[in-house]
Amino acid sequence: MTCAVPSSPLLDAALRYARRGWLILPIGAGTKGDDGSGNSTHHLSNGYKGASCDPETIRTWWTRWPGANIGLNLEASGLVALDADTYKPDCGWKTFIEGRDLPETLVQRSPRGGRHFIFRSAAAARYPGKLCPGVEIKHRGYILLEPSTFEGGDYRFETDHAPAPVPDWVPTVDGLARTAAQERPGKAQAVLGRGFAGLDGAPTTEVEELLSWIDPDAHGYEGWMQILLALHDHFRGSAEGLALAEAWSRQGKKFKPGEVAGKWEGFRAGGGVSLGTLAQRARLSGADLSHIARRRHGGDRLRHQPDSFPDDPPDLSHDHLALDLGARSWDANARHVALWGKWLFWNGKHWRRDETLEHLSRTRDFLRTRATELQTWADREAASLEHREGTGKARKLKRWARDQAKVLRSSATVVAVSNLARANVGSAVTHEAFDASGFLVGTPGGTVDLRTGALRAARREDMISRVTACAPADASTRPSLWLRFLSEVLQGDQDTIAFLQRAAGYALTGSTAEHKLLFLHGSGRNGKSLILNTLLHIWGDYGRRVPASTFLNSQTERHPTDIAGLQGARLAIASELPRGKSWDEAVIKDLTGGDRMTARFMRQDYFEFDPQLTLMIAGNTQPSFRGVDEAIRSRVILVPFSVIIPPERRDLALPEKLKAEGPAILRWCIEGALAWQERGLDVPRSLAAASAAYFDEEDTLGQFLEDETCADPHAITATEDLILRFNFWSERQGLGSWSKRTLVKELKMRGFTDAKSNGQRGLRGLRLR
Numbered sequence: 229m230t231c232a233v234p235s236s237p238l239l240d241a242a243l244r245y246a247r248r249g250w251l252i253l254p255i256g257a258g259t260k261g262d263d264g265s266g267n268s269t270h271h272l273s274n275g276y277k278g279a280s281c282d283p284e285t286i287r288t289w290w291t292r293w294p295g296a297n298i299g300l301n302l303e304a305s306g307l308v309a310l311d312a313d314t315y316k317p318d319c320g321w322k323t324f325i326e327g328r329d330l331p332e333t334l335v336q337r338s339p340r341g342g343r344h345f346i347f348r349s350a351a352a353a354r355y356p357g358k359l360c361p362g363v364e365i366k367h368r369g370y371i372l373l374e375p376s377t378f379e380g381g382d383y384r385f386e387t388d389h390a391p392a393p394v395p396d397w398v399p400t401v402d403g404l405a406r407t408a409a410q411e412r413p414g415k416a417q418a419v420l421g422r423g424f425a426g427l428d429g430a431p432t433t434e435v436e437e438l439l440s441w442i443d444p445d446a447h448g449y450e451g452w453m454q455i456l457l458a459l460h461d462h463f464r465g466s467a468e469g470l471a472l473a474e475a476w477s478r479q480g481k482k483f484k485p486g487e488v489a490g491k492w493e494g495f496r497a498g499g500g501v502s503l504g505t506l507a508q509r510a511r512l513s514g515a516d517l518s519h520i521a522r523r524r525h526g527g528d529r530l531r532h533q534p535d536s537f538p539d540d541p542p543d544l545s546h547d548h549l550a551l552d553l554g555a556r557s558w559d560a561n562a563r564h565v566a567l568w569g570k571w572l573f574w575n576g577k578h579w580r581r582d583e584t585l586e587h588l589s590r591t592r593d594f595l596r597t598r599a600t601e602l603q604t605w606a607d608r609e610a611a612s613l614e615h616r617e618g619t620g621k622a623r624k625l626k627r628w629a630r631d632q633a634k635v636l637r638s639s640a641t642v643v644a645v646s647n648l649a650r651a652n653v654g655s656a657v658t659h660e661a662f663d664a665s666g667f668l669v670g671t672p673g674g675t676v677d678l679r680t681g682a683l684r685a686a687r688r689e690d691m692i693s694r695v696t697a698c699a700p701a702d703a704s705t706r707p708s709l710w711l712r713f714l715s716e717v718l719q720g721d722q723d724t725i726a727f728l729q730r731a732a733g734y735a736l737t738g739s740t741a742e743h744k745l746l747f748l749h750g751s752g753r754n755g756k757s758l759i760l761n762t763l764l765h766i767w768g769d770y771g772r773r774v775p776a777s778t779f780l781n782s783q784t785e786r787h788p789t790d791i792a793g794l795q796g797a798r799l800a801i802a803s804e805l806p807r808g809k810s811w812d813e814a815v816i817k818d819l820t821g822g823d824r825m826t827a828r829f830m831r832q833d834y835f836e837f838d839p840q841l842t843l844m845i846a847g848n849t850q851p852s853f854r855g856v857d858e859a860i861r862s863r864v865i866l867v868p869f870s871v872i873i874p875p876e877r878r879d880l881a882l883p884e885k886l887k888a889e890g891p892a893i894l895r896w897c898i899e900g901a902l903a904w905q906e907r908g909l910d911v912p913r914s915l916a917a918a919s920a921a922y923f924d925e926e927d928t929l930g931q932f933l934e935d936e937t938c939a940d941p942h943a944i945t946a947t948e949d950l951i952l953r954f955n956f957w958s959e960r961q962g963l964g965s966w967s968k969r970t971l972v973k974e975l976k977m978r979g980f981t982d983a984k985s986n987g988q989r990g991l992r993g994l995r996l997r
Contacts (some may be wrong), residue, residue, distance in 0.1 A: 237375050239290040242298050245373060246286055250305040251279035253370065254289045254296035258377050261299075261370075273657045276301045276370040277689050282665065297376035302367050304689065308349040308394055309366040310359060315341035319362030333392035336374060339381025344371055347394040351447045352512050355400055365398065430503060435462065435472065440576025441510040443685035444480030452477070455509065456491055457501035465495065478702075479674035479685045485702065542602060544632055546641070550648035553594050559654025560688070562587070566650070567659050567835050572693055577686045578670040579662065579693040591646040592637075599633035659835070662693040663796055666738030666840060669770070671894075673699025678737055678901045694769035694796065700895040707892035709885055710762075717755035717871055723912040724867065730909055731842070732763060733900025736770075738798045738840035742909050743820045743863050745843040749850055749922075750869030753878070756846040760801040762886045763844075766894050772797040772841070779816060779843070780809045780851060792828055794819070795837040805847035808962040810928060813853060813860050819843060820863050852963060856927040857977060865911055866919040929974050932957055936997055943995035944985040947972060953996055
């Protein structure tokens with residue numbers, strides 16, 4: 229049961245903007261992102277990059293922070309805003325706009341009296357920070373929207389027009405660079421071409437990395453065609469290039485089978501679009517071209533020596549170096565989670581955990597680059613000094629630069645800078661920032677949106693840190709072998725097969741709304757474990773194999789690390805259940821209930837997490853329940869497997885064959901997620917009946933009451949007599965003993981009450997036979 233979220237003007241407005249496809253974020257009430265003393269008031273750990281247009285996410289935010297201001301991530305929403313401080317006497321807006329055509333567009337008044345002129349941005353455009361005195365161009369950032377407040381005033385729209393296309397008179401960075409090229413060709417080429425040079429011989433792996441930064445749908449049909457032309461030119465129309473173009477285009481929502489091949493055949497050599505176009509598009513999306521090129525040409529051999537330092541002596545403090553490291557790449561491509569003590573790096577598909585000290589290697593490369601830049605700067609300055617003041621000071625400067633370059637390349641500097649970078653605002657995040665949207669699933673081929681089933685290009689802002697083992701096949705692909713296998717082991721029961729498909733899709737979403745555990749039961753050699761093992765393989769990073777003991781009662785206290793490993797998992801499987809054991813009902817309720825859990829890894833601090841997993845357990849034996857209440861009955865679904873595959877029909881290669889069909893099976897699971905969203909799990913009657921029978925048969929306490937007691941509303945039975953009789957009976961059943969406290973607690977849950985007789989504590993309502 230979910231509670232309705234109270235409506236409010238801020239929430240209603242936020243949802244209204246989201247329906248327009250705008251990505252919004254919550255910011256501290258009455259603030260613009262800081263408290264005036266430099267302290268952030270962003271409610272999201274990753275700031276405006278965490279903006280969303282998902283209605284449920286937005287309701288959650290404004291339920292938690294009902295007075296939060298509404299921020300609009302402009303670039304992610306395809307918008308650009310002119311922020312004109314028209315209330316200031318030195319604002320140049322009035323002079324600038326004279327003689328220019330200002331289209332009818334959305335205009336917002338700020339609390340101080342300024343204006344936001346909001347336009348639709350041009351595809352892939354980047355904008356400079358200023359238009360004229362007193363007027364900023366806001367694009368890679370955010371603005372506040374009506375009815376947010378600041379300094380006692382509120383933001384209000386002055387027009388209700390839809391944002392118009394950005395006027396031609398709003399400059400772009402590339403446009404400025406082209407203007408500079410006409411005036412100073414050499415300088416402009418350095419600006420536009422930095423990192424592009426030498427791409428003629430780029431290997432396939434490098435082209436793949438560049439493509440991973442580009443969304444096939446982001447720049448429309450023309451932009452898509454330009455990338456195809458660039459690939460055709462680079463690969464000279466080869467089959468290898470076509471395969472790459474197909475794989476990349478498949479990530480787009482508008483992909484049509486056969487369309488890429490048809491275009492490819494019609495292209496001619498020398499079409500005028502080269503790989504430089506592709507590289508530029510990747511750079512505008514955030515790719516570090518120099519870093520990509522350095523991996524090909526050698527870590528510390530720079531093909532370009534940027535003039536990074538001003539005329540003043542450079543700041544080589546560890547603090548400045550850490551901030552520079554962030555500005556050059558890590559603010560966009562690196563995240564650090566203090567709780568995990570881990571860096572994660574964006575690899576074009578997902579945020580990959582650093583398990584090989586890659587952060588030190590990257591920091592070392594950065595410092596080598598800085599050392600080279602320092603010596604280049606010193607050589608230039610020394611030449612000027614020598615001309616003005618002689619060789620003495622010039623030699624001293626060059627010697628100083630050589631010494632500082634050695635310090636920059638030292639291990640101590642590498643460690644110090646990488647440690648400080650962990651606290652950079654652009655990189656520091658909490659573990660909860662990752663994989664928060666259950667309806668987005670990372671795959672090697674891009675991101676699947678489970679609300680639609682579509683595969684699209686991966687995006688940094690989705691904060692996905694896990695991927696499946698394979699990309700899904702096309703929507704029309706059927707997993708023929710998988711379906712034949714399921715039909716055989718389930719005796720053609722299509723209702724149960726459809727249920728398993730919905731259950732697999734439900735598990736893929738990370739939702740726990742159904743509060744269910746699937747128990748696949750049957751004697752050996754009937755395929756139940758192969759079903760779970762196949763799903764676990766396809767789930768990749770999203771799956772976990774868990775010891776069966778995690779879910780069974782134990783005489784010893786369970787270590788919190790047993791649970792910690794389940795954080796982030798969407799499918800947890802277990803098998804090989806020992807005989808004579810009973811379920812740990814408390815653990816099952818915790819993991820299927822969706823409530824926040826506390827755990828820790830070995831020798832680490834405790835942390836909290838929200839379970840996102842579905843439990844699926846296969847067993848040849850049926851563990852008993854200490855006590856069967858409605859909560860347990862509603863959680864556990866028994867899926868019987870009664871077929872035994874005879875030896876002559878067992879295919880030992882079937883597990884590998886099913887893995888090979890993984891893309892089609894993943895697509896089957898995605899379709900199951902869509903079906904689950906339409907009708908829920910919808911447990912078939914046959915499974916509901918089997919589950920009810922299982923509860924009745926394996927209710928330990930219920931069997932004891934039936935075998936050893938009689939109901940008598942007037943009788944009082946001593947607690948000591950009850951525990952002695954129960955444990956004697958339980959040992960004969962091979963179920964182990966209970967504590968007196970546990971027995972009394974379970975009996976009270978069945979309606980028996982405390983009472984005393986002859987000075988002894990007991991329970992009223994039953995007597996021993």
